[in-house]
Amino acid sequence: MESLWQQLTRGHALLLIFALGFGGSFHCGFHVTSLSSPSSFIRSFINSSWHTRYQESAPPQTVTVIWSLIVSMFSVGGIIGVLVFQFIASKLGRKKTSIFNSVLALIGSGIMLTSKYAESYEMIIAARILYGCTAGLGQTIHLMYLGEISPIRLRGFVTVTSVTFQSLGKLSGQFFGLSEILGREHLWNVVLCVPAAFALLQIIVLPFLPEAPRYLFIEKGDDIACRKALQSLWGQGDYKDDMDEMLAEQAAIDAAPRKSPLQLLGDGSVRWQLLSLLVITLCNQMCGMPTVSIFSFDIFQSAGIPPDKIRYVMVGFGLAEITASFFAGLVIERVGRKLMFWGGYSAMAASWVVVVVLLNVTLSSHWAPYVVVSFMAANIIFFIVGPGGAMAALMSEIFLQSDRKAAFVLQGIGRWFFFGVQGFFFPFLINALDSYCFVLFACVCLLGCLYNVLFLPETKGKTILEISKEFNGITLCRGSNPLADTMETKL
Known part of the structure; x- marks a missing residue:
C-alpha cells in the first residue's frame, strides 16, 4: 500500500494544496495576528495624519474610534466575502474564484502600502475591508476546493491542511511583526502587506493546475474533464469508485x-x-x-x-x-x-x-x-x-x-x-x-x-x-x- 507521501506526489495534488493554502486560509490567519504588533505605530499615524489636516492633535476618543474601525472592518469585510461567495463560485468555478480573490488581496495591499504616504487612515480602513473580503471569500473557497479534489480515503487529511495554512498565517503575522524583522515604526505598512507576495504566487501557479474534479463532473457535467483532473492530481488510474460516488450524488441532486x-x-x-x-x-x-x-x-x-x-x-x-x-x-x-x-x-x-x-x-x-x-x-x-x-x-x-x-x-x-x-x-x-x-x-x-x-x-x-x-x-x-x-x- 502506498504511503501518504507517495499518494500526494503521484500527481500535482501536493502543489495544488500549497497553492490553495498560501492564497486561501493563510491570509485569514495572517490578518488576525499581524495587527497587534504595529498597533501603537498605527495609532501614532492616525494622530499625525489628523494633525497634518487640522493643525491640532486628535482627541483621544477620536483616535480610539478610528482604531476600532480599523480593527472591526476586517470582520465586516469577512461577512461581505462570505455573502458573495456563492454567486462568484457558481459563475467562475473554484479555480477562477481563487485567482479573483488573490487579485482582491493585491488591490488591498496596494491601498494599505500607499496609505502611509497619502497620510490617509481612511485608506487603512478600506484596505482592512478588502482584507476581510479576501479572508472570508478565500477561506471558504479554499475549504470547498480541497473537499472537491480529495478522494474519500484522503478527504480528512487534505481538508485539514486549510487549518495548517491558517496556523501558518498566524505564525507569519507574529513573526514578521517582531522588531528584528519588520516590526518597526517606518515599516508598519509593509508588514501588513506581506500576504500580497503569496497572492501573487497563487495567481502565477494556479492557472497551470486542474479545476476541482467534483465541480467539473456534478456542476459542469463533464466526466472526461473530471477524469483528466483526477489523473492530473493523483496520478494515472480509472478512478471508477470516485466517479461512481459523484454519479450517485448527482442523482440525489436531481431529486x-x-x-x-x-x-x-x-x-x-x-x-x-x-x-x-x-x-x-x-x-x-x-x-x-x-x-x-x-x-x-x-x-x-x-x-x-x-x-x-x-x-x-x-x-x-x-x-x-x-x-x-x-x-x-x-x-x-x-x-x-x-x-x-x-x-x-x-x-x-x-x-x-x-x-x-x-x-x-x-x-x-x-x-x-x-x-x-x-x-x-x-x-x-x-x-x-x-x-x-x-x-x-x-x-x-x-x-x-x-x-x-x-x-x-x-x-x-x-x-x-x-x-x-x-x-x-x-x-x-x-x-x-x-x-x-x-x-x-x-x-x-x-x-x-x-x-x-x-x-x-x-x-x-x-x-x-x-x-x-x-x-x-x-x-x-x-x-x-x-x-x-x-x-x-x-x-
Missing part, C-alpha cells in the same frame, strides 16, 4: 435542486446537518481560541508575562499551533471526526478550569505565569487536534453538492458574526468577571462535547450519501421526511 441559504434553512431534510453546523461553529468561535489570538498581549500581560517577552511567547504559540495541525492531519483518518470533536472539547473545558484556578491562586514564584501560559498553549493544541481540525473535514462531508455552497455561506456568516461578537464583548467581560470569564469558555466547550457525543454521527470513510442517511436516522424531534424518502427512491 433535490440547488438551494439558496434561505431555502436551505427551510429544508427539513437537512435540519440536523444545519443544527450541527450551528452548534459546532458557535462552540469553535466562542471556546476562547479567537480570544487568545486577538487579545493575546493583554491576556499574557495580565497573567504576569513581562511585556518584552510577550511577542516571543506568541511566536511559540504559533509554532505549537502549526505542529498540532500537522498532527491532526495525520490522525484524523485513524481516530475519526467524532472522537476529535468530543475529546478536544472535553480536554479544553478541563484546561480552562485549571487556568481559572491558577489565576485565582496567589503564586509568588517567577515561573507561575508560565504555568498559566502553558495551559493556554495546551488549549490551542487540544483545539487544533480536536474540533478545529475536524471541522474542516466535516464541512465537506455533511452536505450534498447542491447544498454545499449555501451551507458554506451560512457557516461563514456564523463564523464571522461570532468572531465579531467575541472581539467586541470580551474586553467588557474581562473587566466585569476578571479571570472567571474563562469559565464561560469552559461551559461552551462542555456544550460542544455533549452535543457531539449525543448527536453527531461518525463520517470517516463514508460517502456523503451514507452520512446524509445517518443524519436522517436521528429521530429526536423529527417527523417524517418525504424529501429524503424521494431521494432514496430515486437512487
